[in-house]
Amino acid sequence: xxxxxxxxxxxxxxxxxxxxxxxxxxxxxxxxxxxxxxxxxxxxxxxxxxxxxxxxxxxxxxxxxxxxxxxxxxxxxxxxxxxxxxxxxxxxxxxxxxxxxxxxxxxxxxxxxxxxxxxxxxxxxxxxxxxxxxxxxxxxxxxxxx
Amino acid sequence: xxxxxxxxxxxxxxxxxxxxxxxxxxxxxxxxxxxxxxxxxxxxxxxxxxxxxxxxxxxxxxxxxxxxxxxxxxxxxxxxxxxxxxxxxxxxxxxxxxxxxxxxxxxxxxxxxxxxxxxxxxxxxxxxxxxxxxxxxxxxxxxxxxxxxxxxxxxxxxxxxxxxxxxxxxxxxxxxxxxxxxxxxxxxxxxxxxxxxxxxxxxxxxxxxxxxxxxxxxxxxxxxxxxxxxxxxxxxxxxxxxxxxxxxxxxxxxxxxxxxxxxxxxxxxxxxxxxxxxxxxxxxxxxxxxxxxxxxxx
Numbered sequence: 185x186x187x188x189x190x191x192x193x194x195x196x197x198x199x200x201x202x203x204x205x206x207x208x209x210x211x212x213x214x215x216x217x218x219x220x221x222x223x224x225x226x227x228x229x230x231x232x233x234x235x236x237x238x239x240x241x242x243x244x245x246x247x248x249x250x251x252x253x254x255x256x257x258x259x260x261x262x263x264x265x266x267x268x269x270x271x272x273x274x275x276x277x278x279x280x281x282x283x284x285x286x287x288x289x290x291x292x293x294x295x296x297x298x299x300x301x302x303x304x305x306x307x308x309x310x311x312x313x314x315x316x317x318x319x320x321x322x323x324x325x326x327x328x329x330x
Numbered sequence: 331x332x333x334x335x336x337x338x339x340x341x342x343x344x345x346x347x348x349x350x351x352x353x354x355x356x357x358x359x360x361x362x363x364x365x366x367x368x369x370x371x372x373x374x375x376x377x378x379x380x381x382x383x384x385x386x387x388x389x390x391x392x393x394x395x396x397x398x399x400x401x402x403x404x405x406x407x408x409x410x411x412x413x414x415x416x417x418x419x420x421x422x423x424x425x426x427x428x429x430x431x432x433x434x435x436x437x438x439x440x441x442x443x444x445x446x447x448x449x450x451x452x453x454x455x456x457x458x459x460x461x462x463x464x465x466x467x468x469x470x471x472x473x474x475x476x477x478x479x480x481x482x483x484x485x486x487x488x489x490x491x492x493x494x495x496x497x498x499x500x501x502x503x504x505x506x507x508x509x510x511x512x513x514x515x516x517x518x519x520x521x522x523x524x525x526x527x528x529x530x531x532x533x534x535x536x537x538x539x540x541x542x543x544x545x546x547x548x549x550x551x552x553x554x555x556x557x558x559x560x561x562x563x564x565x566x567x568x569x570x571x572x573x574x575x576x577x578x579x580x581x582x583x584x585x586x587x588x589x590x591x592x593x594x595x596x597x598x599x600x601x602x603x604x605x606x607x608x609x610x611x612x613x614x615x616x617x618x619x620x621x622x623x624x625x626x627x628x
Contacts, residue, residue: 211497229388229493234381244383245551247544249395250537250604253595273587279598280589296599298541299587324383328391 210235210321218259218325221290225255225327233323236264238310244324245302248295253329257290258282258305261320269305269324284308384552386512387545389432390489392519393439399534401526403440408433409518409627414452420460421562424507425626427456428514431492436522438485443478450474457495460507465494506560509553513566514626516549521623524616536612540605543577546570569622576618580611 210233219227232244248254258269266284271291273279279301282288303324310318387395409429417423434449450471457466470491477483499508523539553567582605590597607615 211501215493215497227489227493228385228391229489229496230385231493231497232383232385234383236381240380242381242383244385245548246385247387247541247548248598249541251398252395275586277586279587291596293589293596293598294592296597297602297604298537298544298582299598300544301587301598326385 213261213321214259214323214325218257218323221257221259222255222325222327225253225329228326228328230326231323233321235319236307236322237317237319238264238307241304241306242322242324243302243304245300246326247300248298250295250298253292253294255290255292255327256303257325257327258303259323259325260307261322263318264307264320264322267305267307267322269303272302272304274300384548384555386516386549386552388489388492389428389435389515389519390439390485390492392432392516393435395538396436396519396523396526396535397439399538400530400532401523401535402530403436403442404526405437405442405445407522407525408436408449411448411452413627414455417456420507421510422626423456423460424510425514425566427453427460427495428511428516429518429623429627430456431511432515432518432522434488438481438488441481446484447475447478462495462498465498466491505556506563509556509563510566513549513553513570516545517619517623517626520619524612524619527612527616533606536607537605539612539615540580540582540607543574543580543582546574546577550574569625573618573622576614580607581605
């Protein structure tokens with residue numbers, strides 16, 4: 185009985201440890217692989233990253249200030265392949281879209297007026313293609329130029 | 331038998347992240363909401379999830395926006411460096427790590443070398459007390475001292491340190507401390523902007539202050555995703571909801587956006603007029619921001 189309790193505790197501990205380590209790796213991936221790709225734009229220091237699997241989504245609301253130039257980029261770990269993402273306005277009207285079969289790495293623009301928009305990312309489903317679940321880091325990155 | 335099943339389930343959960351290549355951490359500012367069941371190929375992931383993030387402008391971005399809007403530097407507005415030793419609870423230390431971080435960004439953006447050193451020292455002190463030693467090490471301090479006269483290099487180091495502190499806290503399951511730091515920094519940024527507008531009231535500055543209504547909504551969302559049983563996070567969220575009530579009638583750009591092109595560059599323009607503030611709104615926001623900020627620093 186005690187042995188089982190200890191075993192369970194050890195497994196939970198292992199899970200927490202591995203999950204924390206994976207989280208640190210995701211951040212490290214974003215810092216090392218994604219932030220440099222924002223250059224010459226300055227990273228806005230807001231890391232919006234998640235561990236996603238095929239079929240899953242992430243979204244973030246972003247405020248773009250008038251007079252500033254921006255680069256919006258979605259950076260996904262290669263294990264996931266290309267992902268889909270779009271930038272939509274407050275009325276859900278699409279401003280920019282990048283699809284996995286015709287990926288565009290980044291979207292550079294100037295904000296003429298201050299606007300709030302939403303980036304939505306979704307990882308294409310692998311249903312029917314493989315039974316293996318690949319989970320990988322997806323980061324939504326924003327850089328700005330004054 | 332039942333225990334065995336639990337063990338197997340835990341084993342699957344424990345091994346799941348090992349299948350990742352980047353490791354793919356959970357999230358920084360995520361709030362994982364179940365939106366349905368998993369695909370049949372994803373039996374191990376029990377729920378299909380949607381990660382929702384809340385992005386709040388960093389103190390450095392806010393300080394840069396204020397400067398561009400015509401703000402001037404006034405050290406008297408900032409939190410007194412002598413206050414640093416008064417913050418003994420982790421929550422006060424976290425809030426004031428954000429406050430001093432914003433003061434440091436403001437001083438640095440305005441190239442105030444001596445003030446920047448003072449605020450660097452306060453920030454480091456609070457970071458040490460919160461155990462964020464790895465993110466803000468002695469070598470970081472040395473790098474800042476070495477680059478004190480190179481504004482761009484210094485701003486990069488400060489930004490990097492802010493990111494590292496936030497990351498360190500979140501990776502070590504101290505998200506509540508991280509969100510308090512972000513909230514403290516945001517409140518200080520609004521406080522500085524509204525105080526500057528007392529003596530240097532320009533339409534651009536009013537516009538930037540009004541626009542904080544947008545990021546305030548995101549900040550409240552961020553706090554909401556981590557409030558759980560944390561009384562201080564709940565209380566800060568409540569402070570900011572009261573501030574949001576003061577912002578309620580402020581008109582800010584929103585709604586639709588239109589896309590055009592100028593010299594090969596995409597230009598996004600909102601369909602609504604630029605944000606603005608009436609005199610009464612400015613005073614109300616200034617007073618509320620000052621009351622909240624003063625309750626954090628005292």
